Amino acid sequence: MNTQLIDGKQIALEIKDEQKKAAEALSLKGVQPGLAVILVGDNSASKVYVSNKKKACEYVGIKSFSYELPTETSEEELLELIHTLNHDKCVHGILVQLPLPKHMDEQKVIMAISPLKDVDGFHPYNVGALSIGLNGLVSCTPAGVIELLKRSNVTIQGKNCVIIGRSNIVGKPVSLLLLREHGTVTICHSKTQNLELILQQADIVVAAVGIAKFIKGHQLKEGAVVIDVGMNRDENGKLCGDVDFDSCQGIASQITPVPGGVGPMTIAMLMHNCIRATKNQEGVN
Numbered sequence: 001m002n003t004q005l006i007d008g009k010q011i012a013l014e015i016k017d018e019q020k021k022a023a024e025a026l027s028l029k030g031v032q033p034g035l036a037v038i039l040v041g042d043n044s045a046s047k048v049y050v051s052n053k054k055k056a057c058e059y060v061g062i063k064s065f066s067y068e069l070p071t072e073t074s075e076e077e078l079l080e081l082i083h084t085l086n087h088d089k090c091v092h093g094i095l096v097q098l099p100l101p102k103h104m105d106e107q108k109v110i111m112a113i114s115p116l117k118d119v120d121g122f123h124p125y126n127v128g129a130l131s132i133g134l135n136g137l138v139s140c141t142p143a144g145v146i147e148l149l150k151r152s153n154v155t156i157q158g159k160n161c162v163i164i165g166r167s168n169i170v171g172k173p174v175s176l177l178l179l180r181e182h183g184t185v186t187i188c189h190s191k192t193q194n195l196e197l198i199l200q201q202a203d204i205v206v207a208a209v210g211i212a213k214f215i216k217g218h219q220l221k222e223g224a225v226v227i228d229v230g231m232n233r234d235e236n237g238k239l240c241g242d243v244d245f246d247s248c249q250g251i252a253s254q255i256t257p258v259p260g261g262v263g264p265m266t267i268a269m270l271m272h273n274c275i276r277a278t279k280n281q282e283g284v285n
């Protein structure tokens with residue numbers, strides 16, 4: 001079997017180009033999409049992600065409003081800023097980069113964001129909408145997983161989809177999205193028995209367990225499609241996924257690399273959500 005690479009970087013670029021066209025069309029209607037990007041503290045990885053998000057906004061044609069707050073910022077001050085942005089007509093999306101400093105309650109902060117501007121799709125309103133099949137804003141990484149499958153011509157309908165990991169930010173929303181596409185979905189987690197047996201039945205595997213190289217090629221069904229959401233460091237400090245990429249060669253039909261797979265899709269889908277939120281709020285198509 002010739003294993004094909006699913007190039008997340010390339011697909012993310014295609015999506016950003018589509019969003020750029022959509023932003024140009026909005027501009028002709030006198031609408032400028034706006035995204036508020038809030039970073040609290042000095043987490044170095046978060047700084048890179050926020051900077052990449054602002055660059056993506058610039059590329060697509062979304063005006064970014066940047067708020068870089070010191071670690072000592074109180075939760076109340078952050079909630080006040082979100083409240084102001086909720087009422088700002090130039091801001092169509094609000095993004096609070098996670099993780100937040102320990103003294104803040106992430107759930108409380110997320111719940112303060114207007115669901116209409118919740119471009120991360122983390123607000124319980126949007127999570128609930130997804131669970132009952134309503135058309136809310138879907139969180140970026142899970143939405144990116146589905147886009148990767150669709151744009152790689154992978155049929156989801158009727159396929160055995162196995163998700164390893166049950167987190168609120170990846171495992172659970174990915175399972176709902178695969179279900180929405182009519183996949184037959186199994187979620188596996190740390191207490192799952194006979195994981196090997198379940199994996200052997202999987203046409204599509206989504207790995208989001210947070211353990212470096214946890215899934216090996218010999219555990220897969222021949223021809224399985226593998227989407228690796230993991231971002232770990234291996235024994236040499238090199239970035240790697242939850243899947244042992246090399247051992248899947250010749251067994252998987254398609255596979256995402258780490259880096260360059262799901263990661264870049266997170267920011268591309270954020271751009272997609274910003275454009276959607278703008279259209280919804282401005283009442284234009």
Ligand SMILES: Nc1nc2c(c(=O)[nH]1)N[C@@H](CN(C=O)c1ccc(C(=O)N[C@@H](CCC(=O)O)C(=O)O)cc1)CN2
Binds near residue numbers: 049097231267
């Ligand atoms: N408010 C949010 N906070 C966080 C989110 C999120 O979606 N919303 N997700 C992650 C961080 N993140 C975006 O914010 C993110 C993570 C990784 C990548 C990415 O492109 N990764 C690259 C590798 C990067 C590297 O070399 O270190 C890849 O996989 O190719 C983009 C965005 C947590 N916080």
